Amino acid sequence: MPLSLYLLAMAVFAMGTSEFMLAGLLPDMASDLDVTVGTAGTLASAFAVGMAVGAPLVAALARDWPRRSGLVGFVLVFAAAHGVGAVTTSFPVLFAGRVVAALANAGFLAVALTAAGTLVPPDRKGRALAVLLSGTTVATVAGVPGGSALGELLGWRATFWAVAALCLPAALAVVKAVPAGRVNEEASGGADLRAELAQLARRPLLLVMLLGALVNAATFGSFTFLAPVVTDTAGMGGLWISAVLALFGAGSFTGVAVAGRLSDRRPGVVVAVGGPLLLTGWPALAVLAHEPAALFALVFVQGALSFALGSTLITRVLYEAAEATTMAGSYATAALNTGAAVGPLVAATALGTPAGDLGPLWASALMVAIALLVALPCRAVVAAGRPLHSTDSTAVRQR
Structure with missing residues (x-):
């Protein structure tokens, strides 16, 4: 894998830290801003909505932008949004800041994902994606637990300042990593936007997008609300939240690393083995969460399975x-x-059920079950190896 991919992953690390860090900060943020934990959890959904809506919109707008300066601009806007979040005392302002940060993150990731595919041979996109997503998984291993510990010691606002500061070396990394061409110049003569949008009418594409969304909803639904499971269900102190988040992150890093070697040629193996195990793991975690040893082990396993399956899809x-x-x-x-x-919203609703703090874990199991039921009759699409499209053939000839 080229060095430029790892430098792009550094920027993804900075942004991933922000995307995941609320999992360890929600109780303090809710108290400081005078809202409920469930309401504070909507900040995670606000970020994700901005990402989901913003990715196609910003990617379409950025097609004719200079790629390097566009990516650096996204990183700097992201940093500014966190500076505003660090000083505001208004929940609506913080909510709006999360949306702005998400739009910047969406633009960066959409362009970076496309760029990553041009830096490697066409049959190694899964490996390239694994490297890029390693920035996210390292964020869950180091950035998020570190942010949680920093928030525990100095308050949640210090974590926002830390993310803003982390964006500066990330911007320098992008300058060194990314060639100075325009995004659309790499599309083999310039792709037509309407033709690209028409791809969304293809049933196989919609299917794998739906499955990826469902598995990721299950992941984020439980991850966002792990903190109260640690402190209330397991009865451990606040600093243990960082340790549990680090274990989840270590598992996610392991899952992406392993799946990256299989997702190009053998995605069906990952789904067939990882799907049922992931489905079993969430109820097991709900039942055994009061035992710290079981909690630690299952959090690691669920992190690995969630990201292995999610990254493959x-x-x-x-x-x-x-x-x-x-x-x-x-x-x-x-x-x-x-x-x-969707995941944190469903999980927040589950908090109001008799399951209480364990409700999100049961909700995650339900979402994985739905994904597997959808995938079963369409397993030929899910399990297909790398399709040799015309763009792949062109890329092979060019190389």
């Missing part, structure tokens, strides 16, 4: 959208973040 989106040479990354981003928007 998102890779399938990139392959099924291969004809949409400048918009494929935005479709993958939209699918991933539609789930990230």
